[in-house]
Amino acid sequence: MQELINCLKNLPLMLTVKPASAEQIIRTQQDLKINQIAMLPQAFAQLLHQINTIEYDGSYLFGINPRSYYLDIFAENEMLNLPDKENLLILGYDEFDYLAYNQTEDCYQIIDKDSFAVLQRFSDLEQAIKYLFKMEDDEQYF
Amino acid sequence: MSKKNTPPKEKINIGRDLAYMIVLPMALSALSQKKRRKYKSQSSNIYENLLCLKNSLDNFFITSTKKNSEEYKQQLYRKILVEKLILNIAAGKNSEIKQNLEQIMKDEGLKFVEKEESLISQEEKFLIKTEFHGISHYPSKEQLSAYFQNYIKDGNEKAPSSYTELDYVLDNIPSWKYFKQFASFKKRASIFAKALAEKGLPPQEIQNLNAYDMVAIFKNYNQKHDIPNFETAKSKFIKYFISHHEADYRAYMQENKAVILYALRNKGIELDIKKNHHAYEEFVEKNIILMKSKGCVPPLFNIHHKHPVKDSKTEENLSMANSPKNLCLILECPYHNMLHLFDTNVLGKTIFNRKVKRVELPHGMIFFGGFSRKFQIYRQNENGYSDILAQMINNKQNQK
Numbered sequence: 001m002q003e004l005i006n007c008l009k010n011l012p013l014m015l016t017v018k019p020a021s022a023e024q025i026i027r028t029q030q031d032l033k034i035n036q037i038a039m040l041p042q043a044f045a046q047l048l049h050q051i052n053t054i055e056y057d058g059s060y061l062f063g064i065n066p067r068s069y070y071l072d073i074f075a076e077n078e079m080l081n082l083p084d085k086e087n088l089l090i091l092g093y094d095e096f097d098y099l100a101y102n103q104t105e106d107c108y109q110i111i112d113k114d115s116f117a118v119l120q121r122f123s124d125l126e127q128a129i130k131y132l133f134k135m136e137d138d139e140q141y142f
Numbered sequence: 143m144s145k146k147n148t149p150p151k152e153k154i155n156i157g158r159d160l161a162y163m164i165v166l167p168m169a170l171s172a173l174s175q176k177k178r179r180k181y182k183s184q185s186s187n188i189y190e191n192l193l194c195l196k197n198s199l200d201n202f203f204i205t206s207t208k209k210n211s212e213e214y215k216q217q218l219y220r221k222i223l224v225e226k227l228i229l230n231i232a233a234g235k236n237s238e239i240k241q242n243l244e245q246i247m248k249d250e251g252l253k254f255v256e257k258e259e260s261l262i263s264q265e266e267k268f269l270i271k272t273e274f275h276g277i278s279h280y281p282s283k284e285q286l287s288a289y290f291q292n293y294i295k296d297g298n299e300k301a302p303s304s305y306t307e308l309d310y311v312l313d314n315i316p317s318w319k320y321f322k323q324f325a326s327f328k329k330r331a332s333i334f335a336k337a338l339a340e341k342g343l344p345p346q347e348i349q350n351l352n353a354y355d356m357v358a359i360f361k362n363y364n365q366k367h368d369i370p371n372f373e374t375a376k377s378k379f380i381k382y383f384i385s386h387h388e389a390d391y392r393a394y395m396q397e398n399k400a401v402i403l404y405a406l407r408n409k410g411i412e413l414d415i416k417k418n419h420h421a422y423e424e425f426v427e428k429n430i431i432l433m434k435s436k437g438c439v440p441p442l443f444n445i446h447h448k449h450p451v452k453d454s455k456t457e458e459n460l461s462m463a464n465s466p467k468n469l470c471l472i473l474e475c476p477y478h479n480m481l482h483l484f485d486t487n488v489l490g491k492t493i494f495n496r497k498v499k500r501v502e503l504p505h506g507m508i509f510f511g512g513f514s515r516k517f518q519i520y521r522q523n524e525n526g527y528s529d530i531l532a533q534m535i536n537n538k539q540n541q542k
Contacts, residue, residue, distance in 0.1 A: 012428070012432055012436075012438065013428055013429065013432060013438070013440075013441055015406070015409070015411045015441055016411075017409065017410040017411060018410065052410070053409070053410065055409070055441055055442075055474075056438075057376075057438045057439050058376060058439040058444050058445055060474075065409065065410050066410075067407065067408060067409075067410055068167045068168075068171055068408040068409070068475070069167060069170050069171035069173075069174050070167055070170075070408050070409055070474075070475040070476075070479075071409060071475075074174075075171055075174040076174070078174035079170065079173055079174040079483075094275070095274065095275075095376075095444065095445060095447070096267075096271045096274075096275075096451065097271075112264075112267075114451075114452040115264070115452075117264065119282065119285070120279070120282045121282065130279075131278070131279050134275055134276065134278040134279075135278060136278050136279075137278065137279045137280065140280045140283070141280070141283055141286075141294050141358075142294065142299060142358075142362050
């Protein structure tokens with residue numbers, strides 16, 4: 001994961017936002033809980049201590065933004081009109097898909113923005129982030 | 143900004159767009175504030191900011207000095223709309239906020255349209271996405287056809303193949319009718335055929351393959367043979383945009399500096415202008431270099447499909463979805479978010495007749511940086527065929 005974080009930090013024109021504090025993360029968890037939205041997975045909460053929001057080449061990973069709704073994980077999830085919010089937390093998006101954490105299945109999913117069809121499943125956050133930011137993967141089934 | 147074929151632009155300072163950059167994200171934020179504890183604790187601070195903005199609206203919106211002029215009346219009307227929005231944000235009236243946003247967008251010239259729904263299949267959409275983003279990942283195993291899943295499971299693709307590319311008629315693959323609508327795939331038809339041959343797929347069975355199988359086979363072949371990826375529609379569009387409209391984009395980023403700095407601040411980024419006086423100019427310059435060299439979408443912006451991808455079933459081909467005519471570089475927050483806030487599917491007169499409601503950007507618009515015409519860029523040569531022909535005849539006559 002650290003390798004990926006370094007890679008993300010070095011993306012061209014990566015504008016860094018102050019990492020999220022423990023207090024901010026706890027408050028966001030509470031906000032999510034009060035509003036019956038799935039909570040932050042542990043790996044993502046840990047990531048926020050190092051990288052808080054990523055925007056690169058039309059792909060976005062949410063974080064905690066006390067200034068605006070923009071890329072703020074709680075506000076963005078509140079605004080989205082999604083089914084199954086208690087089990088699903090949207091972590092980011094690109095032009096076509098959402099990256100979501102499915103609490104019940106404890107996995108990361110790529111979901112079509114319009115049909116909400118699950119297109120890909122990942123057991124770890126690193127793979128899911130690589131998918132969102134179009135980082136090449138290795139062959140899977142050949 | 144380009145002078146050719148561009149709608150007339152009004153003379154305006156950036157005040158209006160700056161006001162929108164302040165208030166619209168607040169409005170969108172307010173839409174998401176239901177039970178948030180943080181919002182409650184910060185509400186007095188937000189209220190003070192809103193009050194301050196409300197009291198300054200005259201400075202932001204009213205530039206006309208002639209109180210009876212049409213221009214003045216329009217500016218006053220816009221100011222009142224924003225004032226209403228501010229009051230509703232302060233009062234937390236969510237449904238009114240949405241209505242106010244719609245009114246503002248309509249007043250600023252955006253069209254809301256209702257159309258018959260013309261949905262595309264998942265495979266068609268997958269190919270539009272693939273052309274737009276490229277193939278960084280293999281499709282998931284579940285997306286592969288049952289036929290191909292079994293073929294891999296049995297290890298058939300590893301056995302030596304006796305087939306050559308000439309043994310394959312790609313038109314026998316049902317999804318090829320979609321692939322060949324995209325120049326990026328059509329041009330690589332022989333690579334697809336070679337990839338099929340390498341995997342040893344019996345030519346008489348290729349009708350069982352779906353679009354996901356084809357992309358997986360194609361990606362695997364390219365990886366094995368170090369064939370570079372095709373250039374994505376996204377990258378092509380950005381390169382097209384910057385090569386045709388660099389001067390316009392530079393002018394926008396320069397004239398709109400206050401708005402862009404505010405947008406960065408909304409995201410939690412402060413450019414250290416006090417320490418480095420050229421920090422903003424360097425930021426813009428780096429953007430442009432990346433746009434030109436890699437076709438990267440610049441920070442704060444995103445690409446909007448004017449005619450939505452999910453409704454791309456037209457008489458024309460699927461690849462129109464990713465054509466520069468259908469794409470527009472747009473400020474993500476608040477404008478792109480606002481456009482999609484109103485996406486709805488509604489029932490038509492019968493249950494079989496579904497309609498979609500969308501915000502439609504004007505034909506020819508290639509860049510949306512704000513509501514003022516000054517901050518929008520239109521495609522050059524947006525004239526019809528007859529105008530282009532007339533221009534060519536003129537040029538020839540001049541040469542003579």
